[in-house]
Amino acid sequence: MSFNDDDDDDQYLNFLELLNDTDGTTDPSYVLSKTVRLCQKTAVNQFGAQIIPMFYYVNFFLSFLGNGLVLFIIYKYEKLNTVTNVFLLNLVLSNLLFSSSLPFWATYHLSEWIFGEALCKIVSSAYFIGFYSSILFLTLMTFDRYLAVVHAVAAAKSRKKALAVVASVVVWCISIAASVKELVLRTxxxxxxxxxxCEESGFAESTMKHWRKVSYYQQFLVFFLLPLFMVMYCYISITVRILSTRMKEKCRTIKLIFVIIFTFFVCWTPYNVVILLRAIQISMKEEESCAASDSLDKALYVTRNIAYLYCCISPVFYTFVGKKFQSHFKRLLAKKIPCLSRHLSLNSQSTRTTSQRTPHSTYDH
Incomplete structure (x- = not known):
């Protein structure tokens, strides 16, 4: 054996000794200048395997049930000749795109990724495109309601179907651009x-950390903080406007606005606070304890699914509070289940009259 071979063997033995060292100490002559903490994620993975598949399957079921019902009502009773319906259709499609990825992730958490690399990239991209676009379409719908109620006269000329289509295309482009890294980095x-x-890889760890940090700040600032401020501003302005009118159902409308803002805030804030904490954690140079890291991972699992649940049921929440969609739903039930027709008060003509009389009020129809 040559000298170089002996030297390589010594280095290999030193590496094995370092790897098997259970006291947390390192050889001073080794090239590393600090101890590297390796956290075992067994408990976190078991926690995720227990709760995530159940949440994902529930979200998938509720999403396809609720969004599918809204989609059917739009197809059956509505026309895409209004701004509200264009945004609503896109919101439903984005939620269906997002929720279609959930069974894949549920199976992944139960075992391993068994669907191949192509589906790894496609499912990951669909997941984030649907997630991001649904948030932006919710914000657009809120802004549209703000224009219809607060600036009704001016909005009569500006709220055109063509502008709604252009805005929808812009939202899809932004969502796709924000999700491109999933298509590139997922392997x-x-x-x-x-x-x-199925995870992001292919570059140095420092590069991957940088992209994760960018993703977290992007999620918090662009897809939470900005929509939250817009939603709150729009609905507060709508409330002030309604209070200054002689609207018959003023109290009911204000309660509805409060429920929308409160639900949005409760569902989205915990998840995005955890996202911000993870971004700060990556930005810090000091190593965080394994216990703190595990707690943050578990918090992410729980809060993320609460946010996803809101994302899946939001079209139902935003449509069936309106009288027009309530009337459509009653007509659908009466048609499919005739024995219920006597218990349902159907007054389509009254609904159409109300809709024609107040074409810009999104709370009366």
Whole structure:
């Protein structure tokens, strides 16, 4: 054996000794200048495997039930000749796109990624495109309501179908651009502990950390803070406007506005606070304890699914509070279940008259 071979063997033995060192100490002569903490994520992974598949399947079921019902009512009773219906259709499609990825992720958390690299990229991209676009379409719908109520006269000329289509295309483009990294960086690799994994890889760890940090801040600032401020401003302005009118159902409308703002805030804030904490954690140079990291991961699992649940049921929440969609739903029930027709008060003509009399009021129709 040559000198170089002996030297390589010594280095290999030193590496094994460092790897098997259970006291947390390192050889002073080794090239590393600090101890690297390796956190075992067994407990976190088990926690995720227990709750995530259930949440994902529930979200998937509720999403396809609720969004599918709204989509059917739009097809059956409505026309895409109004700004509200154009935004609503796009919101439903974005939620269906998002929720279509959930069964794949549920299966992934139960075992490993068994769907191949192509689906890894496609499902990841669909997941984020649907997620981001649904938030932006919710914001657009809120802004549209603000224009219709607060600036009714001016909005009569500006709220055109063509502008709604252009705005929808812009939202889809922004959502796709924000999700491009999933298509580029997501790959399937084999992990000795988890089996086949679908995750972002292919670059140095420092580069991957940078992209994760950018994603977290992008999520918090662009897809939470900005929509939250817009939603709050629009609905507060709508409330002030309604209070200054002689609207018969003033109290009911204000209660509805409060419920919308409160639900949006409660569902989205915890998840985005955790996202911000993870971004700060990555930005800090000091290593965080394994216990704190595990707690943050568990909080992310829970809060993320609450946010996703709101994302899935939002079209139902935003449509069936209106009288027009309530009337459509009653007509649909009476047609499919005739024995219920005597218990449902159907007054389509009254609804159409109200809709024609107040074409810009999104709370009366």
């Amino acid at each position: 399937v690799s084999r992990n000795q502990f988890s089996g086949l994994v």
